[in-house]
Amino acid sequence: MDFPWLYEEVLGNPVKSWLAAGAAFAAFLSAGFFLKRVVLGRLRALAERTDTGLDDAFVRALAAVRGWELAFVALALAARSLYVPPAVDRALHVGLVLVASFRAAAFLQEVMNYLWRSATAEVVEGDPTSRSALRNVEYVLSALVWLGAVLFVLDNLGVNITTAVAGLGIGGIAVAMAAQQILGDLFSSFVIFMDKPFRVGDTISVDGLAGTVENVGLKTTHVRSVSGEMLVFSNSDLTRSRLKNFKQLTERRGVIAFSVPFDTPRAKLALVPGLVNAAFQGKTAARFDRAHYTGFSPSGHQFEAVWFAVSEDLTVFMNLQQAVHLDLLDSLEREKISLAYPTQTVNLSK
Template sequence: MFNGLPSYDVMLAATVFFGTLAILLIARMVLARQLRRLSTLSHFDFLAYPLQIVMATRLGFMIAAALLAGLDQLALSPRQERFVNYAWIVVLVAQVALWANRVITVAAERAFERQRLANPSAATHLMLAGLVGRIILWSLAVLVVLDNLGFNITTLMASLGIGGIAVALAVQNILGDIFSSVSIALDKPFVIGDFIVVDSYMGTVEYVGMKTTRLRSLGGEQIVISNNELLKNRIRNYKRMQERRVQFEFGIAHDTQEDQVRALPQLLRAIIASPELNARFDRAHFKGYGESALLYEVVYYVLDPDYNKYMDIQQHINLELLRELRARGVVFARPTRVLYLNQSAPRAQAAMGE
């Protein structure tokens, strides 16, 4: 007899304890070795996550599991059995939480390394997302343990909910900016270095923080916009523009010869389709009649998003068009107005006076 327990039961419990511990230790060692070897191969790099799960299996968990397995072999009182069951719940939930915590940590670190050089601000947000994920994980683990231990968590959840609402109302603007920064990091409507236009503001993105985004305007000043307000507006990202559509108009004098009026669209096609220009001609039409001009409308595409490149192409088109029109004797329209005076009225008045 040992403490009121049969020696056979104690020996069986000890055997189960050492056997279970040995099995767990050997299984962790073998699995870790195999997963580490396979994860180095390019086709099995996804095994890095199972490897992290195996490595997160703690020695304390294995000892506790082996001890509880041994205690299950003993004839315990109902109260002792209840405590053993509670211990199983705590140990298993804690180990599962450690596994999930390790997966979240590794995923966040790998994503951080991928984004660190390309987009440092997004990398910071990924680490924040990992921290939030771990906080939620451990909160759920604690609630699961308390619920299985017989505690009434309904009141606790209600209290936490009311407290959370009060805190959220107090810091809603700050939370709105933080969640908006996470949305920017995940959705990536822009990254550092992009030229964007937001409402009436435009500039190059210099920094995306937890609360604000900072732009460097064309004038040189820094524009600071809160993330929440930023996402409420339409954002135009010119850095991601593949090509630029350009439309311009011009007018020539009304007394231009018909054959010259008819030839201008083909002339514009030849100018814009020139191999030296990185542009694609779309259309050119004699649009209609203005007060003092014959109006033309021209549309083409610049095959480069750079604004300076677009201006160089437009300048080239303007100069070539000016040269060709002068060579053909065609003049641009000028605002003119012709007044017709009635000369017969003064003569009639003079005749009546005689």
């Protein structure tokens, strides 16, 4: 049976060609959805029964394919059997390259991120600073993947990649000179990761500003000050500065300095170092070092005692210091030894 209408041209193509293209579009689209829903579901079930996470990364990357992407690929493939205007053919080609490049880059990024995280899992475990720095490296690697995808698209669109790469080299030099500070901060973030002068959670002091490190980023480090506000330091400033890391303290040193009046008897003066030593007895978190009569001050006889709190915690140190001061005051009162006032006596003669 002959159907003459099948040979009638519509938009430059016989009807039968349109029907064949429509059937091809339906077949490609059905195959895509079959693979996405049925085959991918079985792959997911198999991946859940394995111990490795690489197959899970593959499944996640494949599951991210959208329905409109499948539809566009099916349309572009089906349209190859038709005559279409050059502008339409060019648009389909560009769209197909963009969709394929985007999905390939996303797939590669997902797999690469899994491999990177698996390789660095032991490093970042329990170390927020390493986690932050390695996350920054992950960002850089992802940027390189997408840069490669962009160059691939440009190459398929007829752009001279050699010229583009040369332009990127020259432009890169200009950008590097203009963004020297930013690149310095980026490099410093890796220096902080490698050298580890501090970690997230450490209490540090930089140029008289103290606080707890909350995040180490690509460009800046965020420090929560003791009074509550957020301090933001550029990473290059931190690597150039002399900073104090209180988290790495094993002991805190304390000094007790006081004076007793000049009219205190010598026998009483000799008791004072022993009274200071006795004030530390029973305090297991404190280590007494020494107590001495150091000489004369404008207001009386000067004494100095040195001790250590066997803890990096400032609260523990302050509690010990308070307890020692109160016990020392009690001992001085029992011995009827008073503390000197910061006064001077001036004798005037007629």
